[in-house]
Amino acid sequence: MSEFWTFMAAPAASCLILSVLYTYFGVHVLKREIIFVDLSLAQLAALGATTGMVLDVPPESPLVPLLAFGFILGGAAFFSTTRALASRVPQEAVIGIVYVVAASAALLLASRAPHGAEHIKNLLNGSVLWTTWQDVLRIALAGSAVAAVHWKYFRRFREQSENYLVQPFSTPDRIMDFIFFATLGLVIVVSVKTAGVFLIFTLLIVPAVCGALFSNSFTGRWLIGAGLGIATSILGLALSYKFDLPTGATIVTCFGIVFLALLPISRATNARP
Amino acid sequence: MNRHLFPHSNNIGFAACILGLLLTLFAAGGAEARVRVVTTTEDIAAIAREVGGNFIEAESITRGMQDAHFIEAKPSYMLKVNRADLLIHQGLDLEIGWLPLLVTGARNPQVREGQPGSLDLSSAIVPIEVPTGEVGRHMGDVHPGGNPHYPLDPANGPLMAEAIAKRLGELDPENRAAYDANRQRFANRIAQKIAEWESRLAAFPDPVVVTYHTTWSYFLRRFGIESIGSVEPLPGVPPSPAHLGHLAETMKRRKVKIILQANYFEKRHSELLGRQTGAQVLALPVSVGGAPGAEDYFSLFDLLVDRLAKALSQP
Structure with missing residues (x-):
């Protein structure tokens, strides 16, 4: 067991932070019914990284995440504009x-x-196993910045999500929308190299969905989801270690199993009046 | 020995611990404590076994049927490297995509680059296809230090064995004589086998082939086989239809009968080319363990020479 923590402490720490962050965004994204927004943003980040590769930018250069973030900001601006067409x-x-x-x-x-x-395959699968403490620090720093913004506008974002599908479109609204996508994009940029597109999508959607199975309140969904997210990703890490399986794919599969296992339980609890 | 159980890696205390444990280990006598060798490829593991005999245990991270450029990260790789006394890699950037991450993740200061427990075997051989001038991605996946597939020249085997024997002798001085004797025996046997392989292939005057990737350069050069083109237009870049059409023309003109490729690459491009030109696709192992029958360094070349000779003798 001590060996497990020697190797898996940094990946576990990053899964912990990412579970909390992505579940928060996930609850918003579910309310807004824009489930695939992170796949889209992550794919834009991947396009940015690939552009860097084609332009001969060395992979460890800081220009690569900047390019990825640039593409994401473009996407964020585009999404907040196209909402005008929502009708x-x-x-x-x-x-x-x-x-x-x-x-x-x-x-x-x-x-x-x-x-x-x-x-391309590496971007999809990521490499959670190779997460270093430096990666964890980067994710924690970006996460704190994002948390600060969302702490300040917590109510504003929540109201926007609640009324996303009915609210008429205004300019301050559009700015908030842009900030929402940009902050989600920042978390994606710092985590896509280690977590990969598949795991990011899973962390965003599955815990939030599980939270929605058991709670109607925003914070309730977030807390239940984040807890489940942390537990499931650590279970995935442990299974990957025990049976020597590729880590990212193991975690994603665990999330699928946890979701399937929770479905009947939630039906049973919700059936009671 | 519970050396791998110490969770803290970056402090001097830990390094001292390792050193102390190592010293006790050697003082206790190398006979029962075998040197743990981890290699990146099965070729190197096979040669290390020839040299180390019973005094070492050698394990490879990649399997022979895997492309060592890319591997999927698995936890067991970190455990292996964590417990290693000696980590031998092929170098020339072959493992650049994963080995640095693996060594960092494995938390074993003894096998970090520059330490006695880390050996880059490419320093033992003379690389070919070393690019001149500035290297860029537009040239394909070119390795700045030269072509990394050097174990496929059997004459490089003894050079690799020599470097391994030297390093093993430094880590385990008690058995130095044995390592040297094993290395000598291996070199003699290789020399004899190379003569045998060469004479078998010499029966075919001016053999020409088309290859898939630059995997084969060392092998072809050793046995005097000419490659008139490759399915990949640049190393690591999949072919375009235009490139394949062009290559098919050249193959018909030069009457090329063989398309040679490593068995871990996808075959559809080569097979398409084969259908257009009537050439035979030979998908062969390029490493020990790459196919049944290639169990050690000698049987790998036995298999390659045999398959090639059979293909060349067809009308």
């Missing part, structure tokens, strides 16, 4: 378009680059 075009459709186009553009760019296919 005719659902936001989810726009998000889907951005996702497939960004994914295909990354494939096009990578097709001309050596080992581009492996690069």
Whole structure:
């Protein structure tokens, strides 16, 4: 067991922070019915990283996350603009378009680059196992910045999420929307290299969905979801260690199993009046 | 020995601990405590076993049928490196995508780069295809230090064995003589086998092939086989239809009958080319353990030479 913690302490710490952050965003995203927004933003980050690779930027250069964040800000601005169309075009459709186009553009760019296919695969799967304390620090710093913004506008963001689908569109509203996407994007940029696109999507959606199974309040969903997120990712790390399986995929599968196991329990509890 | 159970890696105390434990280990006599060797490829593990005999245990991180450029991170790799006395890698940036992360994650200061427990075998051989001038991604996945697939020249085997024997002798001075004797025996046997392999392939005048990747350069050079082109336009870049069409023309003109590729690459491009030109696709192991029958360094070349000779003898 002591060996487990020697190797897995840093990955576990990053899963802990990311569970809390992503579940928070996840509860918002579920309310807004824009489930695939993070896949879209993560794919834009991947497109940014791939652009860096094609431009011969060394992978460890700080320019790579900057490029990724630049692409995400572009996406954030785009999403907050297209909400004006919401009466005719659902936001989810726009998000889907951005996702497939960004994914295909990354494939096009990578097709001309050596080992581009492996690069794309790495971005999807991530490498939780290689998380270092430096990565944890970076995630914690970005997380604190994001938390500060959301602490200040906690009510404002919550009201916006509650009324996302009905509220008429105003300029301050659009700015808040942009800040929401930009802060989510920042968390994605600092975590996509270690966690990967698949695990990020899982951390965003599954804990928030599980929270929604058992609670109607915003904070309740967040707390239940974050707790479940932490427990499940540590279970995934432990199983990956015990049975020597690729870590990211093991964690994602654990989340799937936990979700399936909770479904009947929540039905039983909700059936009682 | 519970050396791997110490969770704190970065302090001097831990290093001293390791050193102290190592000293007791050697003082207690190397006979029962075998040197734990971890290698990045099975080729190196096979040669290390030839040299180390019963005094070491050698384990490879990648399997022979895996492309050592890329591996999926698994927890057991960290455990292996954490417990290693000696970590031998092929170098020339072959493992650049994962080995530095693995060594950091494994928390074993003894096998960090520059330490006695870390050996870059490429320093023992003379690399080929060393790029001149500035290296960029536009040239494909070019390795600045040269082509890293050097174990595929059997004449490099004894050079690798020599470097391993030297390092093992430093880590485990008691058995230095044994390591040296094993290395000598290995070198003699390789020399004899190279003559055998060369004479078998010499039966075919001016053999030409097309390769998939630069994996084969050392092998072809050793046995005087000419490669007139590769399926990949640049190392690591998948072929475009135009490139394949062009290559098919050249193959027909030069009457190339063989497309040679490592068995871990996808075959569809080579097979398409084979259908267009009538050439045979030979997907062969490029490392020990890469296919049944390639169990050690000698049987790997036995298999390669045999398959190639059979393909060349077809009309």
